[in-house]
Amino acid sequence: MKKGFAETGLRDLLNTGEARLKIAGVDEELTINPVPDSPCRVACPAGVNVKAYVGLIAAGNFERALAVVRATNPLPGICGRICTHPCEAECRRAEVDQPVAIRALKRFIADYARAAPQAKLPPGTPRRDERVAVVGAGPAGLTAANDLVRFGYRVTIFEAQDKPGGMLVWGIPPFRLPRDIIEEEINSILGLGTELCLNTRVSDPAQLLKDGYRAVFYAPGCQKAIKLGLPLEDELSGVLDSLTFRVDCLPAHPGGDAGSGRGGCCRRGRRGADRLSHPAGGASSAGRQDSGTALHPQYIG
């Protein structure tokens, strides 16, 4: 006899803390989770189920752990390297000794998947006729495309630049976020069946609706740097924020030396400025000290 939800659902709830309910006529299953989310999950901007994937890693089930992360975050290798891990600040284990290394564990399973072909995502199957346009191939646009394809939509991403990735590429230096990691994670999303149009700037998203797209997800990215809030910062010529400096002054080093972060940005910005002073490259650290750039000792970390 087929078991009803009262029986199977209750068993799942007792065993896993979660149960799934299928409602006739609704494609997606409803997840019932009466246990409040853990503080680490609440702190995670992507809502990753930290407790589940850390437990699965501890049990040696790496593929399942990766699937748990990918359910809400399709960029585990990238976040495993550059996320500021607010989850760890909320980790209760800190009350005993130190927080669980949540971000590093994410990086571990992402790297494990790189070496394990069976852990790659299978292509999605379009189950709906509606087409959705995503404007911007940065982390937000890529994540939206990933989720929409998984829901069965036909997705086209429009990107103004000649490569996808947005600030992952233009704002973060390769030594902090290797380009092959970005490429592989983007390719795994595109491999689900997403169409990507590069060098295509969308100036009128409403036109896409007229062109037949059912919806537009607009993710033009974080195009503004954080200002320091110093007097005359905007008025004096030659005073540039980190992003302007990176994009306008270091075109030969996309995603190169100057990048995100505050103190780090100072250091990388200085290194970038040194390269401008020494176009042949290879300026030694002593050379950098003589290059004419000055950094207040307070900001050297």
Ligand code: SF4
């Ligand atoms: S490392 Fe970042 S993405 Fe991963 S669980 Fe923590 S906050 Fe979320």
